[in-house]
Amino acid sequence: MAFTLDDKLVVAISSRALFDFEEENEVYEAGDSREYEALQRSRLHVPAKPGIAFSLIEKLLALNVDGERRVEVVILSRSDPISGLRAFSSCKEHGLVIERGVFTRGRSPFGYLEPLRASLFLSANSADVRDALAAGFPAATVVPRAPLAASRYPDEIRIAFDGDAVLFSDEAEQVFQAQGLPAFVEHEVGKKELPLMNGPLKPLLEALHKLQKLSHDTARMRIRTALVTARSAPAHERAIRTLMAWNIEIDEAMFLGGLDKGPFLGKFEPDFFFDDQISHCESARVVTATGHVPSGISNAS
Known part of the structure; x- marks a missing residue:
């Protein structure tokens, strides 16, 4: 039987909302996509640090117990597919079971929210978030913050x-x-x-x-x-x-x-x-x- 997203909470998240790619993003925002891609390739074996929404995603995935998938998290990113390798390897390093991703190399990825049946889209790109909201999908732009202490509510x-x-x-x-x-x-x-x-x-x-x-x-x-x-x-x-x-x-x-x-x-x-x-x-x-x-x-x- 084919995998289905029916009856699942689907969270689509950009790689920069999930991981701390701020240094890499500065290169991307400077307008040199080739330099950005080269930087990500040079760091394919360097796990990224947790980003703003990491804790939320980690806890949501913990709802998947006893072989039952209640939550599906999909990386939805403007990065190129090879840079996406680093996002997936960072997921593996941090123990996040994320198996699906869409990488659009500079193009807005919000159009893929429909086939994903996303219940939430989190991104650091405000234009993508506005497009998602206009299309009727719950979405929010992650706001930069300082590192926080560990929560008193791990469960x-x-x-x-x-x-x-x-x-x-x-x-x-x-x-x-x-x-x-x-x-x-x-x-x-x-x-x-x-x-x-x-x-x-x-x-x-x-x-x-x-x-x-x-x-x-x-x-x-x-x-x-x-x-x-x-x-x-x-x-x-x-x-x-x-x-x-x-x-x-x-x-x-x-x-x-x-x-x-x-x-x-x-x-x-x-x-x-x-x-x-x-x-x-x-x-x-x-x-x-x-x-x-x-x-x-x-x-x-």
Whole structure:
């Protein structure tokens, strides 16, 4: 029987989001692709160091137990195929069971998300991420960060999400930016029983929720999710009711009313945090791996 991606959480990730290829990328960005390829060839036997999303991928792959593949990770990269050898050899060196990859030698790879049925695309290339979001795929641009201490939760996959323009549509955010906070609160209270429309990462949360139920029978790794939003009471109610309408449960919800998200994320210690606003990403990246979701009115320009 042919291998199928049905009923799997498929994560497509660029080699630079998975591994620390920043030095090599500087050569690539300088415009000399041949020099970049020569540098990667010279380092084929030098394992790359873990990158921003490495911990998340490592933990997600740990959900594959007892011969059952629940998560499939695919490297989706602008690198040339020979440079891809280094990515695969680095996976082997670090014990990551990643068997599939697509390498497009300078061309945007986002078109391959459709046959991959990807539930998430993580990349360091913001243009590719925008293209993926426009095509309807959950995606985020990894935000550079300093090295972090080891997590206190080696047996939990912890993922945190912003609400508006990430899990939910940016309907309410449009009201806030156009008319201010009082109008936003009035709008949300008046529509508290009307679920918000889907945001770009809703399919990812849905896939994680399905896996979360399965992982209760898996002692090796569990999933814990959190909503971390600038909303506060009474606007919190519509967010919770929307999740209820989706039949999705989250483990923690933080309604911060405009407080800096960084310290709260520092306590939750997610393996990854997703937000649509650069200012929140800048606060978050000093405490956790962070992905910018360039969607909604805050990213219209």
